[in-house]
Amino acid sequence: MKLFIDTADVDEIRQAAAMGVLDGVTTNPSLIAKTGRPFEEVVKEICSMIPGPVSAECMSTDAEDLIEEGRRIAEIADNIAVKVPLTVDGLRATKALSADGVKVNVTLCFHPVQALLAAKAGATYVSPFVGRLDDITTDGMGLIADIVTIFDNYDFPTEVLVASIRHPIHVLEAARLGAHVSTIPYKVIAQLANHPLTDIGIERFLADWRKSQQSA
Numbered sequence: 001m002k003l004f005i006d007t008a009d010v011d012e013i014r015q016a017a018a019m020g021v022l023d024g025v026t027t028n029p030s031l032i033a034k035t036g037r038p039f040e041e042v043v044k045e046i047c048s049m050i051p052g053p054v055s056a057e058c059m060s061t062d063a064e065d066l067i068e069e070g071r072r073i074a075e076i077a078d079n080i081a082v083k084v085p086l087t088v089d090g091l092r093a094t095k096a097l098s099a100d101g102v103k104v105n106v107t108l109c110f111h112p113v114q115a116l117l118a119a120k121a122g123a124t125y126v127s128p129f130v131g132r133l134d135d136i137t138t139d140g141m142g143l144i145a146d147i148v149t150i151f152d153n154y155d156f157p158t159e160v161l162v163a164s165i166r167h168p169i170h171v172l173e174a175a176r177l178g179a180h181v182s183t184i185p186y187k188v189i190a191q192l193a194n195h196p197l198t199d200i201g202i203e204r205f206l207a208d209w210r211k212s213q214q215s216a
């Protein structure tokens with residue numbers, strides 16, 4: 001499973017990249033707004049930091065505007081994936097942009113049949129939001145299981161990009177289900193590496209080593 005980081009903060013991207021675990025980046029308008037920086041400047045900088053795909057989201061809603069905006073965003077760098085919403089207009093834009101050879105990430109997916117349409121329209125990625133479903137007492141990971149099954153049934157090349165991840169168990173379940181990508185906030189990436197028994201183990205080894213009075 002590929003690991004993307006869900007942020008527009010370049011320091012977080014640098015730290016995750018230094019861990020050697022980063023395959024790509026996803027941003028959204030809220031994350032870009034949080035940086036306080038202009039959209040194009042921050043997206044260009046992120047694209048220069050990692051070779052993997054960087055998802056940058058269109059703000060338009062109408063199909064023609066989405067297509068025009070998507071083409072503009074795709075020109076920012078070779079490793080851009082253009083994000084469009086999972087609406088009728090978004091699907092029309094997906095078809096047009098994919099035909100141009102642009103990678104499209106269809107976002108805000110909350111139902112398996114929405115994902116089916118995104119795959120048929122030619123999306124490179126579809127982004128089901130698990131955390132936001134869990135927030136309204138609906139099984140987010142159940143959505144991932146359904147989409148993975150449907151895409152396998154028909155050999156769709158569209159990748160399932162698990163989004164709105166809130167904790168390490170979402171990542172574990174996504175990997176168990178065979179999702180292609182998880183996009184994860186930096187805080188959760190750091191949590192994935194942590195285990196109390198690892199920390200206790202290090203403490204014990206260091207204490208025994210100090211007692212032996214040897215030097216490394």
Ligand code: E4P
Nearest residue numbers: 006026027028132163164165
């Ligand atoms: C995905 O690409 C989105 O940026 C993201 O995962 C949304 O997550 P949230 O529900 O935590 O805002």
